[in-house]
Amino acid sequence: MCRWLAYSGEPVTLDDLLYRPTNSLVLQSLHSHLGAEPTNADGFGVGWYDGHVPEPGVFRSIEPAWNDRNLRELARHVRSDLVFAHVRAAGGSPVQQTNCHPFRHERWLFMHNGTVDGFPAIKRDLQLAVDPSLFPQIDGTTDSETVFHLALTFGLADDPPAAMAAAVGLVEQAGRRHGVEFPFQGTLAATDGNRIWAVRYSSEGRSRTLFRNADVSALKAHYPENLAVQHLSDDTRLVVSEPLEDLRGAWLEVPEASCLVVEGMDEELRPFVPRAPTA
Known part of the structure; x- marks a missing residue:
């Protein structure tokens, strides 16, 4: 359906994440190897934190990512230590900016494949x-x-894994x-x-692909x-729909029905079990 990446680590340019890898997200927008569709041309979005204001910046467009000159220009200048990026293959909903990921609310970013x-x-x-105020x-x-x-x-x-489990549980119910x-089918970030x-989860037990990078050291x-490997900081953490480089041992598959929590150099894998909220 879509392809996405989440990055945390030392500040890097968007160009380092979106264009430079041999199987970059921009290349995946044109030809994905592991996606449900090979082409993800129905828009894209990038969200990043710069430390100047609490809420993240977001840039979204309905252009194909490989053909957007504004993205290429922006990517050369924006640096961040936490980035979300997403290329979209619309599954029936309109191609419009408000339908491009990542979605933002206050300090939060969210995306889904x-x-x-x-x-x-x-x-x-x-x-x-949905809460009436939201x-x-x-x-x-x-x-x-x-x-x-x-x-x-x-x-x-307050509790992101529990909140996402409740949301998916309600969808299933x-x-x-x-x-x-x-x-429900997909990966969430x-x-x-x-x-x-x-999160990697589907009601059928056959979720979209999701990977994390192995220990950089x-x-x-x-x-x-x-x-490319030597220039990575030891605290680099990438979670991706499909590997960005073809290096043996560099990527670990996130297990089915699990939630990966990344904070600095620390990672934790937890089971993900949807639970519909009580009335």
Whole structure:
């Protein structure tokens, strides 16, 4: 459906993340190796934190990422220690800026690769569960943005894994009430600018691909002549829909039905079990 990456570590330019890797996200927008669709041409978005203001900056466009001159220009100048980026393959919703990820609320960024099956039939049920104060902030028409606002409603700021589990649980509950066998599919990412939470889960148990980088110090020892590896900071953490470089041992698959928590050099893998909130 889409491709995305989440980065934390020493400040780097967007160019380092989006253009320089041999299988960069911009190249994946034109030809993805592991995506449900090879081309993700229905817009893109980048979110980053610069330390000057609490909320992140966001740049989104309906242009194909490989063909957007403004993105290429911006990427050369923006540096950040935490970046979310997403290229979109629309699954039926309109191609418009408000439907491009990442979505933002205050200090939070959120993105999704996947789908809510039967969304038109259950959209009303889901959006009625969104907190009334948040409902006016749903600008677009995607299932992903609705899931984000459900997670905000269920306490994303206090307990992100539990909030995302409640949001996905409600999707599954509503979908099955309407006869949808496998209501949720995808990978989710959320950040508050300090930590990253990445979820891989589907109702069917066959989720979209998701990978994290191996320990950088070990990679440096294994690839002493690879300049791209040697230039990475030891605290580099990347979570990606598909590997950015073809290096043996560099990428670890995030397990099915799990939540990866990244904070600085620390990582933790937890089981992810959706639980619909009680009334």
